[in-house]
Amino acid sequence: MLATIERLQIITEAEDLAKMILQSEAADEYRKSYNKLYKDAQTQEKIKEFIKMKDYYEDVQRFGRYHPDYKSINIRTRQAKREMDMDENVARFRKAENALQDILDHVSMIVGKSVSQHIKVPTGNPFFAENSSCSGGCGSGGGCSCSA
Incomplete structure (x- = not known):
């Protein structure tokens, strides 16, 4: 792969864009x-408790409802997840x-659509799926029977 002036300009502009994103309020x-x-x-204690309960839950799922602790582990896992999700720091981080x-999805869409309207951009956000029966970003080349 030869380094042309055009490629170097594209790389430089991409790096500038990355710097702008890194300096943004959202970042x-x-x-x-x-x-x-x-x-x-x-917060870390809540996360550790949830991870521990999730491991128990996965262990219990091997046997399903026939496991003697199935119901109690299910309840305790959901409680641990709720505790973790309701934590102010976890909620702020997710937001x-x-x-x-x-921001990254918008940038991906702008770059992809500026190249061609037929470019599939995997965003994972159904908001960006235009005229498609899938939820966006399948990346399977129509394997999910989407109309893209």
Whole structure:
């Protein structure tokens, strides 16, 4: 692969775009919420408890409802997940993560559609799926029987 001036310009502009995204308010909020999430001892305890219960849950699922602890593990796993999800730091992090992901999805769509209207851009967000019967971003080349 030869390095042409055109390729170098594209790479430079892509790096500039990445820098702008990294300096954005959304990226700043993401970093702050990420740091808070991993530095708060109570939040980390909730996450660890959920992971532990999730492991138990996966173990119980091998036997299904015939496992003697099936019902209690199911309930305890859901409670641990609710505790974790209701934590202020987890909620703030998820909100910041989604905001940053939206920016990246928009940029991907703009770049992809500026190349060609037929480019499939995997966003995973049904908002971006235009005239398609799938939920967007299948990337299977029509294997999911979408109309894209």
